[in-house]
Amino acid sequence: MKYDECPACESGTLTIFYEIDAVPVNSVLLLESRDLALRFPTADIRLARCERCGFVFNACFDSEMTEYSG
Numbered sequence: 447m448k449y450d451e452c453p454a455c456e457s458g459t460l461t462i463f464y465e466i467d468a469v470p471v472n473s474v475l476l477l478e479s480r481d482l483a484l485r486f487p488t489a490d491i492r493l494a495r496c497e498r499c500g501f502v503f504n505a506c507f508d509s510e511m512t513e514y515s516g
Contacts, residue, residue, distance in 0.1 A: 468490065
């Protein structure tokens with residue numbers, strides 16, 4: 447999901463203040479090999495600040511790309 451409005455207040459007045467491409471979608475998973483780690487899925491980060499309420503979030507966040515485990 448890419449956000450074009452604030453998920454907190456639904457305002458469309460967002461300012462992107464940090465961008466980085468192709469970051470691993472999980473940073474705390476232990477993988478079985480270096481090869482698996484190098485092929486791990488990546489996604490972009492666009493940190494946005496809502497000019498109306500001040501909420502900061504990743505405007506490129508996609509919950510389908512994130513895996514939480516024990």
